[in-house]
Amino acid sequence: MKYAKEEAVFEKYISSGKLKQSKQRKNIMQAFLESGKHVTAEELYNAVKRKFPSVGLITVYRTLKLFCKCGLAREVCFENGTARYEHLYGRQHHDHLICSACGKVIEIEDPDIEKLQDRQYKMHGFVPQGHRMDLYGICRKCRMCQR
Amino acid sequence: MKYAKEEAVFEKYISSGKLKQSKQRKNIMQAFLESGKHVTAEELYNAVKRKFPSVGLITVYRTLKLFCKCGLAREVCFENGTARYEHLYGRQHHDHLICSACGKVIEIEDPDIEKLQDRQYKMHGFVPQGHRMDLYGICRKCRMCQR
DNA sequence: ACCGAAACTGAAAATGATTATCATTTTCAT
DNA sequence: ATGAAAATGATAATCATTTTCAGTTTCGGT
Incomplete structure (x- = not known):
């Protein structure tokens, strides 16, 4: 069980x-x-x-x-x-850091960002339901190998 | 022109x-x-x-x-x-605040969030390329009308 | 345990968005 | 002006997802 x-x-x-x-x-x-x-x-x-x-x-x-x-x-x-x-259940909420070159997805958590997101919800009178944040970039390994 | x-x-x-x-x-x-x-x-x-x-x-x-x-x-x-x-060009970068009920999309900007995103890039050794952040929620109007 | 209505399943076909193919047309450097 | 290379658009193909529908399973009431 x-x-x-x-x-x-x-x-x-x-x-x-x-x-x-x-x-x-x-x-x-x-x-x-x-x-x-x-x-x-x-x-x-x-x-x-x-x-x-x-x-x-x-x-x-x-x-x-x-x-x-x-x-x-x-x-x-x-x-x-x-x-x-x-x-969505029984696992920590997380955002994504994605390497555009190799496609690797790293899961990240940042309570500070969450706080600022809540601020945005409040400012616009929204009731929060959930969000997604995907950060795209090039990871260290891909940067080294030039391509 | x-x-x-x-x-x-x-x-x-x-x-x-x-x-x-x-x-x-x-x-x-x-x-x-x-x-x-x-x-x-x-x-x-x-x-x-x-x-x-x-x-x-x-x-x-x-x-x-x-x-x-x-x-x-x-x-x-x-x-x-x-x-x-x-x-992407000639317009301010923005994120999205989306009402799950009526589908309305509000464009938002928050420099403080951008700063924290940069921190994440640095922490993981990524070169930033761009990101997207979509906040889902229920807008005031939809909340009033109950459904 | 049995019954029947309502829900579930899976195969095949349908859909909707996007892409490949290819013959024809257009662009541009010479 | 010329011709090679690229662009276009129609048709057909692809891919993920949904609908349809006939047969099967579930479950509450008996």
Whole structure:
């Protein structure tokens, strides 16, 4: 029961709507919780298929949308036109520092920036919901190798 | 010659590569420079077509990519899978405050946040290239109307 | 445990945005 | 003016994602 809390969140969401449980959803959830920082629908599909070959890509898409609705995940899209899903629950919120050359993504946290973001929300009369911040640059290694 | 500087940037880029000028590119550029904050390729296509019905959507796509390469524009994608192009030249850099309910986008600037971002770049040994920050929330108006 | 309505699934087809192909036209240095 | 190189635009292709729909599963009420 490693992910009891996450499962509870999902089950609460399921029962609050008129939704139903299914083994597919359980399998997809398990694979998602074990996955790394930012998964593609397709990547998650491949991970699930290793253990449960019967699930379909379509169901993975649908289930990821559910995760977003219940607050377990968030959809973010980096450069190319493919959506990635990020964990929202049980992991620290973080921003991204991305190397434009090699594509490496470093997760960063900065409480001071968060404070200033809150200031912006207040100034404009917004209720904060969440944010994303991606810093693009060139990492040390790529800078050394010239190209 | 309202946009002389922007045109100069583009021409410099054109001549530095082995590229060529064309009336389509001029027309698309004009429409882009007159456009609002964040245009879709399709929106720009429609704007251009009003004055120059002969240009094709494909050329608009290609030309927008050129604008990105020469530093006049930047591609950003918000929620849905459609890319939007943002002015990079001759306009202040800005971040986004987005209402999740009505979709309104407010442009914000905060020098203090920029400073902290630079600190992050330094801490990780990155050379800064640019960033994007999107703050999601609910605006005052949407909060009032309950839904 | 059984039943049936409602929800879920997965395959195939549809969609929407973007890109590749290619024959034709345009640009530009000579 | 000429010709090579690049640009254009129509069509077709691609890629990620969504819709459709017939068959399957879930679950509350019996």
